[in-house]
Amino acid sequence: MTHSVTTRTRASSIAGIAALALIGVGLILPAFASRSLIQDLFFILTMLTLAQLWNLIAGFGGMVSVGQQAFVGIGAYAMFAGVILWGWDPVPAILLGGLAAFLLAIPMAFFAFRLAGAYFAIGTWVIAEITRLLVAQWKTLGGGTGTSLPREATADIIGVATIADVFGLRDAAARDVLAYWLALALAVGTMAAIYALLRSRTGLALAAVRDNDNAAQSVGVDARRVKWTVFLSAATMTGFVGALIYVQTARISPDAAFSVTNWTAYVIFIAVIGGIGRLEGPILGVLVFWGLQTVFADYGSWYLLALGLLAIATMLFAPRGLWGLIHDRTGIALFPVQRRLVTTEPNKT
Amino acid sequence: MTNVLTLTNVSKSFGALKVTDEVSFAVPKGQALGIIGPNGAGKSTLFNLITGNFLPDTGSITLLGRDVTRSPAMDRVRMGVGRSFQIPQPFEGLTVFENLLTAAAYGQGKREVEVQDTCVSILGDTELLSKANTLAGSLSLLDRKRLELARAMATGPKLLLLDEIAGGLTEGECLALVATIKALHAQGITIIWIEHVLHALTSVVERLLVLDFGRIIGVGDPDAIMASKEVREIYLGMEV
Numbered sequence: 001m002t003h004s005v006t007t008r009t010r011a012s013s014i015a016g017i018a019a020l021a022l023i024g025v026g027l028i029l030p031a032f033a034s035r036s037l038i039q040d041l042f043f044i045l046t047m048l049t050l051a052q053l054w055n056l057i058a059g060f061g062g063m064v065s066v067g068q069q070a071f072v073g074i075g076a077y078a079m080f081a082g083v084i085l086w087g088w089d090p091v092p093a094i095l096l097g098g099l100a101a102f103l104l105a106i107p108m109a110f111f112a113f114r115l116a117g118a119y120f121a122i123g124t125w126v127i128a129e130i131t132r133l134l135v136a137q138w139k140t141l142g143g144g145t146g147t148s149l150p151r152e153a154t155a156d157i158i159g160v161a162t163i164a165d166v167f168g169l170r171d172a173a174a175r176d177v178l179a180y181w182l183a184l185a186l187a188v189g190t191m192a193a194i195y196a197l198l199r200s201r202t203g204l205a206l207a208a209v210r211d212n213d214n215a216a217q218s219v220g221v222d223a224r225r226v227k228w229t230v231f232l233s234a235a236t237m238t239g240f241v242g243a244l245i246y247v248q249t250a251r252i253s254p255d256a257a258f259s260v261t262n263w264t265a266y267v268i269f270i271a272v273i274g275g276i277g278r279l280e281g282p283i284l285g286v287l288v289f290w291g292l293q294t295v296f297a298d299y300g301s302w303y304l305l306a307l308g309l310l311a312i313a314t315m316l317f318a319p320r321g322l323w324g325l326i327h328d329r330t331g332i333a334l335f336p337v338q339r340r341l342v343t344t345e346p347n348k349t
Numbered sequence: 350m351t352n353v354l355t356l357t358n359v360s361k362s363f364g365a366l367k368v369t370d371e372v373s374f375a376v377p378k379g380q381a382l383g384i385i386g387p388n389g390a391g392k393s394t395l396f397n398l399i400t401g402n403f404l405p406d407t408g409s410i411t412l413l414g415r416d417v418t419r420s421p422a423m424d425r426v427r428m429g430v431g432r433s434f435q436i437p438q439p440f441e442g443l444t445v446f447e448n449l450l451t452a453a454a455y456g457q458g459k460r461e462v463e464v465q466d467t468c469v470s471i472l473g474d475t476e477l478l479s480k481a482n483t484l485a486g487s488l489s490l491l492d493r494k495r496l497e498l499a500r501a502m503a504t505g506p507k508l509l510l511l512d513e514i515a516g517g518l519t520e521g522e523c524l525a526l527v528a529t530i531k532a533l534h535a536q537g538i539t540i541i542w543i544e545h546v547l548h549a550l551t552s553v554v555e556r557l558l559v560l561d562f563g564r565i566i567g568v569g570d571p572d573a574i575m576a577s578k579e580v581r582e583i584y585l586g587m588e589v
Contacts, residue, residue: 003465003466003469005446005465201454201455201460201461204443204447204450204451204454204461205451205455207440207442207443207447207451208440208443208448208451210442211439211440211441211442211443212438212439212440212441214402214438215434215438215439215440216440216451217422217423217426218400218402218422218426218432218434219426219451219452219455219456219500219503219504220423220426220427220452220455220456220457220458220504221423221451221455222423277442338444338447338482339444339446339447339450339461340444340446340482341446341469341472341481341482343478
């Protein structure tokens with residue numbers, strides 16, 4: 001008997017090809033698509049990236065953070081600071097967003113990692129609120145009421161003029177195309193990085209720490225290091241997304257940028273509906289969320305109430321989300337991470 | 350004969366309660382040592398001191414000739430201390446095979462591909478090969494116990510600590526597990542085994558140590574220990 005180890009499934013090979021094709025289509029889409037479709041896709045891609053990052057720390061890492069809005073907000077404000085205070089171009093200023101989120105994540109992890117379970121969640125939320133209150137004191141960036149990106153900064157963002165020429169668009173539409181491409185790059189890059197991480201040795205360590213911290217350490221896993229690495233990486237990426245979202249909207253206020261509803265509640269909804277702890281989950285979840293948003297958003301608080309009820313129902317009756325249901329019925333895994341041991345009997349000749 | 354593990358006057362208190370009291374003993378290479386004692390005697394605490402989950406208040410611990418008294422648990426795993434938990438603590442979201450891969454890769458500081466073969470052979474030794482792709486969370490108690498043993502083995506231990514691994518099993522299951530442990534011991538691994546199931550323990554170990562209120566009250570040949578008056582009174586609670 002011989003043994004081999006594989007993670008591949010037939011569906012995963014097809015999914016790989018389909019993913020590459022989708023990325024290709026996504027790249028050339030602005031040549032055909034309407035501006036409103038590009039804006040919708042920007043929303044979908046940024047929410048997808050946020051949901052994948054939350055899923056990484058909560059679903060795969062067991063760190064249920066309710067403070068991700070801190071990284072969106074601080075990332076967005078750092079980008080604004082780069083543009084308004086130091087005259088940076090908004091696009092490279094997105095890098096400042098990631099840096100700021102990384103720096104904020106260090107004290108946040110330092111305090112929150114001392115807490116467990118629900119207390120960890122509350123702790124992250126409290127730190128996010130403190131950050132919002134502090135940023136609201138920053139008068140140069142509009143204080144509590146917020147501010148806009150200056151017209152001259154948004155007018156000549158790198159690459160916008162070229163896009164406007166090539167596609168024959170007005171500047172505002174060309175800015176949306178640029179933001180869309182960056183969102184596509186971030187979404188693809190984030191998912192590829194998470195997938196690579198989960199398939200690496202560190203992916204096993206992360207699952208081990210999530211399932212049993214104590215036992216993980218007893219087999220030589222440095223639980224602290226794994227948690228810090230994943231938390232800081234996810235925070236940094238969340239900072240990039242936050243900065244990018246506010247390059248596109250060009251208008252910021254502390255309440256919007258640090259909104260727990262927009263950047264954490266919706267994000268958790270997406271992951272829960274789609275399926276926690278699976279890469280496929282948030283992809284499905286974001287489409288459901290976008291559909292609901294498009295059809296029902298006008299109903300205001302009734303809509304939010306319905307979202308909440310839907311999330312509760314999912315957690316009670318399908319705790320592994322829509323993708324969990326599909327996986328249980330069909331066994332399909334588009335992005336498999338499980339190492340399966342395959343035993344083959346030698347051919348008798 | 351060299352000693353794999355030496356404890357010298359190790360003490361540990363929780364508040365006013367002294368759970369380990371001036372404990373000294375050594376385990377020579379290749380020996381299987383059994384530890385018995387009533388509930389609350391400090392057996393599991395002793396394991397936690399050896400693995401580094403607890404640090405002793407006084408005394409010293411030497412592992413493979415190196416003083417590890419203050420070394421973190423992770424370093425000791427890498428040096429070759431493997432343990433199984435009294436209550437199985439599998440990584441429930443991972444398969445049995447992945448549980449072993451994790452333990453082997455991190456315990457031995459190697460890459461996944463380098464440890465795959467070792468893991469497969471340990472699965473064979475512990476009769477888990479048919480469950481390799483099963484999620485650890487869905488295993489029966491016997492298989493969870495086997496997984497505890499297999500995962501500890503995967504870290505590549507020179508010293509294997511077993512904490513009541515036979516507890517809660519049926520007679521048949523217990524015999525099967527004892528056979529597995531005997532086979533591992535025959536490969537030359539040093540074992541310290543805490544157990545209440547005495548016949549399982551004495552069928553493997555060459556030496557027996559009795560703990561009561563954190564103190565060693567007897568150590569030596571299993572038959573002699575079990576026959577001693579003091580042990581029968583304190584541990585077995587029998588009228589002699």
